[in-house]
Amino acid sequence: MLKSLLSGAFALATFTLNANTLSPIGESLNMENYRQDVKTLASDEFEGRAPLSEGETKTIAYLIKQMKGMGLEPAFGHSYTQKVTLAKITADQNMSLKMGDLTLTNGTEFVARTEQITDQILLDDDVVFAGYGIVAPEYNWNDYEGLDVKGKTVIVLVNDPGFASQDKEFFTGNAMTYYGRWTYKYEEAARQGAKAVFIVHETMAAGYGWGVVQAGGTTTKFTLMDSNNNMSRVGVMGWMHLRAAEKVFKAAGMDYREMKAAAGKRGFKPVDMQLDAQLTLKNAIEKAESLNVAGIIPGSETPDEWVAFHAHWDGLGKGLENGKEVILNGAIDNATGVAGVLELGRVMKAMSNKKPFKRTLMFGAFTAEETGLIGAEHFARNLPIPKDNLIAFLNTDGMNVNNSVDYVLRYGGGVSELDDYVEKTASKQGRHIKPDPRPQNGLFFRSDHFALAKQGVPAVLFMSLGDTDASFIAKRYHKSGDDYFESWTLDGVKQDLDLIGQIMAELANNGDYPKYYDGVSFGN
């Protein structure tokens, strides 16, 4: 999900960890425990931790054993696990897409899949170009105004007009809004009643190459199931290669570049392309259950108010590299995060034995992040406590296993008072806030905390994927090379767990209710 994000050289200021820069929490961390947890979770024995695999069974058993061992109590009533019902959908890749007289080729010119729980979807509808496919009242913007797209096929552009204009007064300029994300495009088209959506892929605007789209669009997918078999979702979730889009616009007597330019200007109106789209999408569907895991340190005064720290446990499992089956061990992404949840859990539990926290602390690891934040979406919609009682959700996805640094990366540009806690606590460590170096890629929308943020729960992302090792993204991210290395100093992990622990301890005792800043919304 994060392919092209973090390449490029970084000048790293070395930063000494000492009593001035670490609190007693950081000083108490046992990094040998941490190392052992990463080594175990990223070992071949755990098979890359794919949901619904033997790797899942071993991971869940390991996490529960560790949580029990450190004295955490079950987070879900009497259970450490929360069932997440998944549908496993495999589309028959033997398909082609007709647009007028054009026939587009699957995989190279378009990809198509669905999250509707249905064996087959037949498209035979009018095609509409709806610009960026955005309805944003706060920007007084509506790409669907004046044209009924019910039951039709819609073509839209990826990212948002702010990115296209690079004008920071327009949307949020170069920084992607949630409106720019592919998930939003499908959600909005569904609200408009469209039957199918094809997003035109452009590498810079999307933040990843066609290869990622192709891989994601032609493989088996997991999705959450709702009581209506996901029928409220758009039927066909598709992408179209730029070259193919140029052909389709030409077939409609239009010029893609001209239409794209028009779509980025105020007053754009959706256009009926006078073309007919035809596609038959056949699906093989299996239903299965994966598991979220979490343990708690119950609070002494307000136990029904929780402060949560989380990292997704799932990985990509096994894959093919150069025609050979490999295990994608997922050490950095995200065994490092899960090990962080475990080791900080141990330290905070020991602290609470001496002096209980007033509020409850939750330590969690959810499933199926890699296939769409699914475990977190399920948790966010099935909270074990009232939503307003979930005070904060701190998420880590890929920790800094190398030397400590004098900054903390901020994603999303600062959206809630929780970001103030991060800044204040970082400065106690002698660190400053550094903005996300790739705001156009919308990283804030691409890990589990966002599922909680969408529900209004204050959430923050801690992520260092490749930040202190520029080669990671290019060479090892989501590949078999994402392994554990003895050479890791783990100083970066130590300072970040210290930071997160201090924030949790403060919120656990101060009775504060951090809020999102006025005007912050996530397109829903």
Ligand SMILES: [Zn+2]
């Ligand atoms: Zn991850």
